[in-house]
Amino acid sequence: MSTLAHTMMTAARATDSGLAGPGDLDRYPYAEASVADRVGASAWESADPELGRVGRRAAGSRGRGLHGQLVQQLGQMIVSGDLGADRPLVPEEIGQRFEVSRTVVRESLRVLEAKGLVSARPNVGTRVRPVSDWNLLDPDIIEWRAFGPQRDDQRRELSELRWTIEPLAARLAAGHGRDDVQQRLGDMVEIMGHAMGQGDVLTFSRADAEFHSLLIQVAGNRMLEHLSGIVSAALQVSGGPVTGCDRPNETSLALHGRIVDALATGDGAAAETAMRQLLTVHPEVERVVPAPREH
Numbered sequence: 001m002s003t004l005a006h007t008m009m010t011a012a013r014a015t016d017s018g019l020a021g022p023g024d025l026d027r028y029p030y031a032e033a034s035v036a037d038r039v040g041a042s043a044w045e046s047a048d049p050e051l052g053r054v055g056r057r058a059a060g061s062r063g064r065g066l067h068g069q070l071v072q073q074l075g076q077m078i079v080s081g082d083l084g085a086d087r088p089l090v091p092e093e094i095g096q097r098f099e100v101s102r103t104v105v106r107e108s109l110r111v112l113e114a115k116g117l118v119s120a121r122p123n124v125g126t127r128v129r130p131v132s133d134w135n136l137l138d139p140d141i142i143e144w145r146a147f148g149p150q151r152d153d154q155r156r157e158l159s160e161l162r163w164t165i166e167p168l169a170a171r172l173a174a175g176h177g178r179d180d181v182q183q184r185l186g187d188m189v190e191i192m193g194h195a196m197g198q199g200d201v202l203t204f205s206r207a208d209a210e211f212h213s214l215l216i217q218v219a220g221n222r223m224l225e226h227l228s229g230i231v232s233a234a235l236q237v238s239g240g241p242v243t244g245c246d247r248p249n250e251t252s253l254a255l256h257g258r259i260v261d262a263l264a265t266g267d268g269a270a271a272e273t274a275m276r277q278l279l280t281v282h283p284e285v286e287r288v289v290p291a292p293r294e295h
Contacts, residue, residue, distance in 0.1 A: 209232045
């Protein structure tokens, strides 16, 4: 096993056991259930008992300190529909309910506003915005939708988006051959093979996500490059065998290897075909997107 493969598998196991590896702390909400549970009958609960109940339910997630935790909790509540469109969000009540400072509340609402989830206007206050205003390509919103009541729609939409993006990216990447990229993609396939042999689904999925993200980044199209984070988020929150990438198996591994081989020879058509086959390994996808047609 290569040093890279060993390092990646070790880091994955550490995270799976609850130990965060380098750079991982910002990927998860913060484990501090007592922040919300310590609060009694606050102004938040008095104003809206349902809101207080949801706040308690959201508490206990892992992650990024008080600021990140509050963003995570409020974001999940909005995306799940617990905080419906045009619902007013009173900073003072939020601060009391979650026992955080005005600065934390203010900065959290600014993050949510940047994602299109809330709007703040003079003399009106902060209110939840309708779904049509949300930045649905934001990785956090993708994650929140994937684990909320909209998860089926989210999975379908992500599958359709990947079907649109990745075959084209594979074709374009074949025309931008770089030795370092070829080596990295090959490393990811090697890691996936080792992980599959050991039944290490977590490492397999991480290598898979890096493979697809890197492929898009080297396609030579800056607009496509901006979508690489979306594909990574899609792979991380797919929640089931929607595509060939979601379940470690020999077919999926072989198709990843075929893409690498096609890129090495500059065969864009072969790379595109292999990617289409990879995205339609499971019949679930065929109900979402059309099967690839021969040209």
